[in-house]
Amino acid sequence: MTLPTDTWRGSTVLRPGWLAFTGSAGATEAHAHAAVQVLLVTAGRIELSDVHGTRRPVHAAIIPTRTVHSLYGNADATATMLYLDPDSAPGRHVTARLSGLAREELGTWVAAARDLLPPDAHTRAPSALVEGWEPVAARRNPGLMAAVEALPRMLHAAVRLTDLAAAVGLSPSRLGHLFTTELGLSFPTYLRWARLRRVMELARDGANLTEAAHGAGFSDSSHLTRACHEMFGLAPSRLIQAVRSADLSKSPGEASRDA
Missing domain, CATH: 1.10.10.60 (Homeodomain-like)
Structure with a gap:
């Protein structure tokens, strides 16, 4: 698969426990993050596909760790993409609420975003989203x-x-x-x-x-x-x-x- 080389342009914030990209979104090959990804489409059209071949446009999605997916943005697409370390407090918060769901299905990712993200998520800075997720009660070893x-x-x-x-x-x-x-x-x-x-x-x-x-x-x-x-x-x-x-x-x- 040949991907455009000039479509991924924007700014990146790298913080302990998470990183975020905000800007123009292009296309990716099929891949699977070690992080939990929160995708917020802010303009244009972005489609996601899952390992089962389901592909459709999304407004927001939360993709669990190690879940194969691809992303396709049109020429006007912009987005915020937040990557949460799985051992971080916000990463644990989101992962706990995805437990037991059909994690490989695109519909699950869209439903998770609808259930877990605040109504104004698309207007919030990444740091504000992260601060809104409290750690789950269970402690790690x-x-x-x-x-x-x-x-x-x-x-x-x-x-x-x-x-x-x-x-x-x-x-x-x-x-x-x-x-x-x-x-x-x-x-x-x-x-x-x-x-x-x-x-x-x-x-x-x-x-x-x-x-x-x-x-x-x-x-x-x-x-x-x-x-x-x-x-x-x-x-x-x-x-x-x-x-x-x-x-x-x-x-x-x-x-x-x-x-």
Whole structure:
């Protein structure tokens, strides 16, 4: 599939626990995020398709983690796309309310947006949406949370589950089980998501594609490219273009910059 190269233009906010893109939306290949995606169409026409081949225009959708989908925006399409880390409070809030539903079906994503998003969601800044979701009552296993906290400091090199488990005092099998049962992601999938977030952080700070790939622990640019296509349906150059200088210490409005 050949995708347009000039349709994804906008601004990106990168914050702890979530990131958001606001701007012109083009098309993607079939892909599956490690994050929970909240899609808000602000102009034009955007269609989503699911793994069953259902395709239709949407006004808003909430897409669970590891759910295969594609996106098609017309020439006038603009949107806000919010990606919630599965271990973050808003990510847990949304995921808990999708539990038990037909998560691979487009109709579920549209219904979830109708049920979970406020009526004025399309006019709110991404930070305001995130702040509106309170954490669910259930607490994560402390060993898993320690692993999630430790992982970013290890991304510059190869990360083995055995090493991470030893660092937090768990057996590899137990830690792998916790990633799957509590975050809904296998450890390798969560690791790829963490590396991609690191790529975006490095790109925000001025790194080129090769520098960002190595700094995030990808073996080479080809490895990064495969991961980007798998999780975003886009080449990494499109993400690099969108993520330009978002300072985590600033407010979301200050942090975004036109790509």
